[in-house]
Amino acid sequence: MHQTLLLLFLLLSPALAWLPMEDWESGNVTTSGGGLECVCSVFLPDSSFPADRVQHMQQATTDLRLELEIHMNKLVHYGGKLDIFLGELLDLTVRVAMLESSPDNYIKLDFELLRIELREFEALVSQLKGSLNSSSPLFDSVYTEIRNMTLIVNQLETYDKSNLEVIRIEFAKLQKKLEECQKEQEIIKPDIGNCNHTGIMSVSKPTVIQLNAHLNPGYLYGGWGKDSKPVRGHESMYWYGAYSSPSVYEFYLYSNYNKLLQRSSFTHHGLPQGYEGTGNNYIVHGNAVYYQAANPVRMTKLNLTSSVYSHRQITKASQRFTYTYSPNQYLDFSADEEGLWVMYASEEAMGKIVVAKLDEKSFGIEDEWTTGAFKPLVGNAFMVCGVMYATRPGDLKTEEIYYSYNTLTGEERYMSIPLQKFQDTFVNLHYNPTDQRLYMYSSGYYVSYNLRFNEE
Numbered sequence: 043m044h045q046t047l048l049l050l051f052l053l054l055s056p057a058l059a060w061l062p063m064e065d066w067e068s069g070n071v072t073t074s075g076g077g078l079e080c081v082c083s084v085f086l087p088d089s090s091f092p093a094d095r096v097q098h099m100q101q102a103t104t105d106l107r108l109e110l111e112i113h114m115n116k117l118v119h120y121g122g123k124l125d126i127f128l129g130e131l132l133d134l135t136v137r138v139a140m141l142e143s144s145p146d147n148y149i150k151l152d153f154e155l156l157r158i159e160l161r162e163f164e165a166l167v168s169q170l171k172g173s174l175n176s177s178s179p180l181f182d183s184v185y186t187e188i189r190n191m192t193l194i195v196n197q198l199e200t201y202d203k204s205n206l207e208v209i210r211i212e213f214a215k216l217q218k219k220l221e222e223c224q225k226e227q228e229i230i231k232p233d234i235g236n237c238n239h240t241g242i243m244s245v246s247k248p249t250v251i252q253l254n255a256h257l258n259p260g261y262l263y264g265g266w267g268k269d270s271k272p273v274r275g276h277e278s279m280y281w282y283g284a285y286s287s288p289s290v291y292e293f294y295l296y297s298n299y300n301k302l303l304q305r306s307s308f309t310h311h312g313l314p315q316g317y318e319g320t321g322n323n324y325i326v327h328g329n330a331v332y333y334q335a336a337n338p339v340r341m342t343k344l345n346l347t348s349s350v351y352s353h354r355q356i357t358k359a360s361q362r363f364t365y366t367y368s369p370n371q372y373l374d375f376s377a378d379e380e381g382l383w384v385m386y387a388s389e390e391a392m393g394k395i396v397v398a399k400l401d402e403k404s405f406g407i408e409d410e411w412t413t414g415a416f417k418p419l420v421g422n423a424f425m426v427c428g429v430m431y432a433t434r435p436g437d438l439k440t441e442e443i444y445y446s447y448n449t450l451t452g453e454e455r456y457m458s459i460p461l462q463k464f465q466d467t468f469v470n471l472h473y474n475p476t477d478q479r480l481y482m483y484s485s486g487y488y489v490s491y492n493l494r495f496n497e498e
């Protein structure tokens with residue numbers, strides 16, 4: 043085993059930059075007077091470390107950047123794109139580190155994910171090219187590079203440590219740059235926590251983070267996400283839990299995104315006998331896990347600060363109705379800008395979803411609304427700004443947000459907002475108000491989406 047996996051990250055702008063990925067994806071490039079730059083990023087593995095080629099590519103990069111500046115001049119910035127790329131970069135950095143100490147299974151896994159990413163970058167570049175109607179040879183060469191990389195990755199060859207070290211340093215630099223960018227973005231992103239919009243307009247393409255922390259593709263049932271109301275000192279905390287059946291036995295906590303990617307949890311809660319869960323619509327909110335205990339079926343709160351468990355039964359919650367993709371999903375927890383919620387179907391409502399507002403301290407139901415969404419036809423549901431959104435299966439590749447119920451006004455709406463699936467099925471889908479993203483656990487993978495809202 044002596045050969046190279048080379049991940050060459052080409053950042054086409056050394057300056058602070060915004061990444062309007064959705065526009066590229068929809069084949070639309072919007073311009074404005076915002077003074078923002080466009081960035082195109084590419085990952086290049088090769089069979090040897092090509093210093094000359096890197097130099098060549100750096101030149102090409104600069105040229106391409108200038109060209110992009112001319113073509114696109116200023117790009118409208120849509121929130122959240124930057125952290126997607128930062129996430130991908132962090133992910134790759136961690137994976138390069140892992141490759142250095144790599145057992146073979148890591149390598150297989152990494153190559154698999156690299157292939158997925160390369161396909162996505164390929165599509166991105168091709169769409170960017172199309173949307174600019176550019177006949178630039180630079181685009182062709184970047185495109186060819188990506189194709190070449192795909193071929194190389196496909197050969198599944200070995201790696202050279204010294205090259206990886208060089209790449210890691212490059213990654214670290216870029217990462218720092220992107221982190222600075224991200225900070226700036228957060229400052230100019232006033233809409234976090236703000237419900238000054240009239241609902242979801244569109245959902246970005248999925249970002250596939252990686253396979254679950256058990257590296258087990260058979261762990262189809264689970265969930266992952268961030269604390270939606272973090273306590274002090276745990277602002278960056280992520281959580282994860284999964285198993286090969288809908289049963290829930292444990293939760294892992296990670297102090298930040300990087301640790302999540304490294305599969306390095308700071309703590310782990312195994313559920314004691316009698317407290318095991320089922321169904322996979324759990325979340326973490328205010329440093330407490332809210333999940334559905336199995337026997338008897340009831341709401342359970344595991345306070346992560348005190349490790350105290352509390353329970354509440356919802357007698358009206360029926361055990362005849364679950365979501366389409368998974369059994370035992372009777373109680374679906376959700377958190378949004380308004381607080382904590384649970385959704386269930388009742389016999390009284392004839393299988394339609396009832397939305398209940400929960401009081402965190404008392405763990406009691408404050409108020410309830412019966413929606414028009416018949417649960418067995420729903421893929422999953424989540425709350426945003428006091429509005430319940432329900433999805434339903436489209437085709438194998440698409441889920442559709444088709445219905446909403448506004449608990450503030452009682453208004454129901456039917457809509458058709460596509461949500462591109464990564465795999466056919468998923469078991470945990472929820473919104474997080476701290477970053478306005480959707481988190482999904484899909485066939486063992488961590489997946490997330492950005493939301494765009496209709497302006498007032």
Ligand SMILES: *[C@@H]1O[C@H](CO)[C@@H](O)[C@H](O)[C@H]1NC(C)=O
Pocket residue numbers: 068069070
């Ligand atoms: C592209 O932009 C135009 C003008 O803003 C808009 O009408 C059109 O719907 C957009 N197309 C897509 C695919 O987003």
Ligand SMILES: *[C@@H]1O[C@H](CO)[C@@H](O)[C@H](O)[C@H]1NC(C)=O
Pocket residue numbers: 175
């Ligand atoms: C691309 O540009 C060429 C000329 O610059 C033009 O003839 C062609 O119609 C354009 N294609 C599209 C899809 O806009």
Ligand SMILES: *[C@@H]1O[C@H](CO)[C@@H](O)[C@H](O)[C@H]1NC(C)=O
Pocket residue numbers: 183186187190
């Ligand atoms: C891609 O690979 C082919 C064959 O190895 C080579 O001829 C070509 O120069 C490569 N393209 C780039 C842009 O490096």
Ligand SMILES: *[C@@H]1O[C@H](CO)[C@@H](O)[C@H](O)[C@H]1NC(C)=O
Pocket residue numbers: 236238498
């Ligand atoms: C909500 O949006 C409207 C229209 O953009 C704006 O006039 C108003 O100031 C906004 N309110 C808040 C609280 O941001």
Ligand SMILES: *[C@@H]1O[C@H](CO)[C@@H](O)[C@H](O)[C@H]1NC(C)=O
Pocket residue numbers: 328329330345346347348402403
């Ligand atoms: C969890 O326990 C801590 C310490 O007892 C308490 O301060 C906090 O309010 C509890 N959180 C919830 C959500 O019950």
